[in-house]
Amino acid sequence: MTPPPAAAKSRLWLVRHAAPLVAPGTCYGALDVPADAQATRAAAERLSTALPPGAHIAHSTLQRCELLAHDLQVLRPDLTFAPDVRLREMDFGRWEGLTWDAIGKSAIDAWVAGFATHAPGGGESLAHMLHRVAAALQTAREWRSNQGAKDVVWITHAGVARCVAWLQERGESALPRAEDWPVAAPGWGEWEIRELA
Numbered sequence: 001m002t003p004p005p006a007a008a009k010s011r012l013w014l015v016r017h018a019a020p021l022v023a024p025g026t027c028y029g030a031l032d033v034p035a036d037a038q039a040t041r042a043a044a045e046r047l048s049t050a051l052p053p054g055a056h057i058a059h060s061t062l063q064r065c066e067l068l069a070h071d072l073q074v075l076r077p078d079l080t081f082a083p084d085v086r087l088r089e090m091d092f093g094r095w096e097g098l099t100w101d102a103i104g105k106s107a108i109d110a111w112v113a114g115f116a117t118h119a120p121g122g123g124e125s126l127a128h129m130l131h132r133v134a135a136a137l138q139t140a141r142e143w144r145s146n147q148g149a150k151d152v153v154w155i156t157h158a159g160v161a162r163c164v165a166w167l168q169e170r171g172e173s174a175l176p177r178a179e180d181w182p183v184a185a186p187g188w189g190e191w192e193i194r195e196l197a
Helices: 037-050 063-075 105-113 126-147 158-169
Strands: 011-016 056-059 080-083 152-156 191-195
Touching: 011 158, 037 063, 056 063, 056 126, 063 080, 063 152, 126 152, 126 158, 152 158, 158 191
Parallel strands: 011 152, 056 080, 056 152
Antiparallel strands: 011 191
16 A cells, blocks of 8 residues: 655745835834835746746735735736735834934843833834734645645745744744844845745
């Protein structure tokens, strides 16, 4: 008797938007800044040839990600696309649009001291962001279970990619300190692929 074939593994593609059109040194997370249109088109072209058939695309509702999703949909109309607010970057509240210098060292130090639970600028804490990304991961797993072993693609932000890395390595119950937080993230218009476990 032949053993049943091993279950195909689903993958999660974490795609970062192209470089945003924002002054260097500016704090932006939930700030809805556009991305470079030419770099976005180039990223969509690379991604369109890399993605397998049947992939499901979810994207942040911030315009720098929506533009990439739109350009990709033109090139790959065979794929399904859906906006997801849970894939947005962290909300820095009153800090949004300010330079890091204007925010000041004491405010940043207060955030670092309470890294997981402090809401920088009165916006969103990292613990809250981890919770919403964990919920989005659960939705992706359910989509995979319902649709078969197909890839899920997130067009998102560096902060979300770091949250996924933390959640897959440490879990939602472990709250990070600043020195433990993953620094690595895909470059502008690039992606990393993780197993959707």
